[in-house]
Amino acid sequence: MSKPGQHVLITLRKMIASGELPAGERLAEIPTAESLGVSRMPVRIAFRTLEQEGLLSKAGARGYVVRAVSPDEIAGAVEIRGVLEGLAARQAAERGLSPDIRAALEKCLDDGDALFAKGYVTEEDLEVYHDINLRFHQLLLEASGNPAIAVTLVRNENLPFASVSALAVNLSDLTREFRRFNFAHMQHHTVVDALVHGQGARAELIMREHANVTLRYREMLSAPHKDQVVILRK
CATH class of the missing domain: 1.20.120.530 (GntR ligand-binding domain-like)
Incomplete structure (x- = not known):
């Protein structure tokens, strides 16, 4: 994974773990990329990785939602x-x-x-x-x-x-x-x-x-x- 991709992934993990991105929060590529100052590609890769880790769930064609972790x-x-x-x-x-x-x-x-x-x-x-x-x-x-x-x-x-x-x-x-x-x-x-x-x-x-x-x-x-x-x- 590229350095921008790693940065996006680590940042989103921290935001989910801290509650800054609470359970149920909907995420989309474009606004997330804009808020983090990166292109859509590293955000797209990070979303897929976080889905595999169980921290995000697919919501619609391109969106995701922060998963509740009990x-x-x-x-x-x-x-x-x-x-x-x-x-x-x-x-x-x-x-x-x-x-x-x-x-x-x-x-x-x-x-x-x-x-x-x-x-x-x-x-x-x-x-x-x-x-x-x-x-x-x-x-x-x-x-x-x-x-x-x-x-x-x-x-x-x-x-x-x-x-x-x-x-x-x-x-x-x-x-x-x-x-x-x-x-x-x-x-x-x-x-x-x-x-x-x-x-x-x-x-x-x-x-x-x-x-x-x-x-x-x-x-x-x-x-x-x-x-x-x-x-x-x-």
Whole structure:
């Protein structure tokens, strides 16, 4: 996606997450393009992407409407992700890690350790962690040797905020976000330990619990400072 396209996509995601574009709001290409100072093409692409993410619904031939996202819907989608990634972790532990995947997972751990070592995070740090986290989860799916899990996760990712590639961050409380994401990173350490030692049941339970870190989305999207919530996504 082009830089203008990425800018439009990120801007619209933030506006939806903050409530600036409330549920039920109708959107059309031309007025949206004019308000953002871009051509219609990046807006059209962004609309299609947001529809796939579950944040917009088609309304008529060219229009869209902001979709209502309920806390229960978010929780349900995240719970499904936890079940599927837990299964991937168990199968990876039972199958055994290849030297390449083990090295790549340990690289994710080392990079995360370096990021959190200073005891605080910036928005830029969390963008870096987003990529580390995404890589870690992709490696876990690869290690499972079960492509059906990845296929099923792709379907689940059409539900709002269900994808591991979507990371909600509250910029008004980065101290708390440091604790949240450092804890999630420590869970990565624990699951790798379980994988290395072939402890399938333990690995599965850790990954199912790991998904619960995401459930704070419900709180964040209804908090007084929800205008400071941004969605980091690749």
